[in-house]
Amino acid sequence: xxxxxxxxxxxxxxxxxxxxxxxxxxxxxxxxxxxxxxxxxxxxxxxxxxxxxxxxxxxxxxxxxxxxxxxxxxxxxxxxxxxxxxxxxxxxxxxxxxxxxxxxxxxxxxxxxxxxxxxxxxxxxxxxxxxxxxxxxxxxxxxxxxxxxxxxxxxxxxxxxxxxxxxxxxxxxxxxxxxxxxxxxxxxxxxxxxxxxxxxxxxxxxxxxxxxxxxxxxxxxxx
Numbered sequence: 001x002x003x004x005x006x007x008x009x010x011x012x013x014x015x016x017x018x019x020x021x022x023x024x025x026x027x028x029x030x031x032x033x034x035x036x037x038x039x040x041x042x043x044x045x046x047x048x049x050x051x052x053x054x055x056x057x058x059x060x061x062x063x064x065x066x067x068x069x070x071x072x073x074x075x076x077x078x079x080x081x082x083x084x085x086x087x088x089x090x091x092x093x094x095x096x097x098x099x100x101x102x103x104x105x106x107x108x109x110x111x112x113x114x115x116x117x118x119x120x121x122x123x124x125x126x127x128x129x130x131x132x133x134x135x136x137x138x139x140x141x142x143x144x145x146x147x148x149x150x151x152x153x154x155x156x157x158x159x160x161x162x163x164x165x166x167x168x169x170x171x172x173x174x175x176x177x178x179x180x181x182x183x184x185x186x187x188x189x190x191x192x193x194x195x196x197x198x199x200x201x202x203x204x205x206x207x208x209x210x211x212x213x214x215x216x217x218x219x220x221x222x223x
Contacts, residue, residue, distance in 0.1 A: 022187040023211040025069070027219035029181045029197055031062040056161050057100050059201045060223075062181040066103045066167050067221075068174035069185065070194040080172035080186055087111055087143075090154060090164050092120040097154060097164030101200060103174050106149050110166055113141035119158060126152040128168060151198075165200045197221055 072080075088102040089111045102110060112122045114136055122142070123132040128150030133142045135158070146152065146168045156162040175183040190213045197205040202223040209217055 022189055023214075024187055024216040025185040025193070025195060025209055025211065025219065026216060027067065027183055027221055029062045029065050029067065029177045029183065030220075030222040031060050031065070031181075031199070031202065032223070057096050060199075062177050063099075063179055064101045064165075064201070065177055065197050065199045065223075066101065066169075066174055067177065067183045067185065067195065067197045068103070068169055069171070069188065070196055072171050072173050072188060072193070076189060077171045077173075081105075083172075085172075089113060090122075090166070091115050092122070092156065092162070095159050095162060097156075097162055100163075101165045101167065101176070103167040103169060103176060104146060105172055106168055106170055107145070107147060108168075109143045109145045111141050111143050114138050120162075121157045122154060123157060124152050124154050126150070128152045129166075151200075167198055195219065197223075199223060 087109055088104060090102055091098045091113050093115045095116065104110060112133060114120050115138065117138050119135045119137050121133065121135045124130060128148050129144065129146050129152045131144050133144070136142065146166060149168045149170050152166040152168065154164040154166060173185055173188060175185050177183045188211055190211050193209050193211065195207045195209045197207075205221050205223065207219065207221065209219060211217055
C-alpha cells in the first residue's frame with residue numbers, strides 16, 4: 001500500500017509539472033487603401049547639404065500593424081522573456097523614420113541612429129513617454145527607455161513631415177507582419193486569448209482566439 005501511495009504521489013507530481021500543450025497563432029493581415037508615398041518638403045533649400053528626393057512613407061500598409069495578445073500567464077511571459085532579442089531601431093534615413101513602427105515590451109529601449117548627411121532631432125510629447133534627444137548628425141545614435149505601456153508618437157522638430165510610432169506592450173506575445181501580411185506569435189498554452197491588431201492609421205482589430213489542446217490556429221484579419 002505504501003509503495004502504491006508513493007507511486008500515485010509521484011505520478012500526480014509529474015502531471016502537475018508537465019507543461020500545458022502549446023500552440024501557435026498564425027495569421028495574415030490585410031489592409032486595403034494604402035496610400036502611396038508623397039514627396040517630402042526640402043528642409044534645406046539652396047544649401048549644399050540639402051537632400052533631394054526625400055519621400056513621405058506610405059500610410060495604411062499592413063507592415064505597419066502590430067499583432068499581439070493582450071494578456072498571457074505570468075509564467076509564460078517569464079519564459080518568453082528569456083529569449084534574446086535584438087534591440088529595435090528607428091533610424092533617420094532619407095528624411096523618414098525607418099521603420100515607421102516598432103513594438104517593444106515595457107522596460108525596453110529603442111535606438112535612434114541618424115543615417116542622413118544632415119542633422120535630425122528626435123522627440124515625443126506623448127503622455128506614455130516624453131523626451132527630446134536634441135539635434136545630432138550622421139553616424140550618431142541615441143537610445144530611449146520606455147517604462148509605460150501605450151503608444152508613443154515620435155517626431156523630428158527640423159522635418160515636420162517625419163513621424164513614427166513606438167508601441168509599448170506588457171508582454172512578448174507580439175509580432176509585426178511581413179511584407180505579405182503574414183505573422184506568427186510565440187507558442188502559447190491551450191486556452192482563450194484576446195488577439196489585437198494595432199495600426200497607426202486604422203481602427204484596432206480585436207478577436208477572441210481559442211488555442212486547442214493540440215494544433216495551431218490560423219486567422220485572417222482585415223482592416
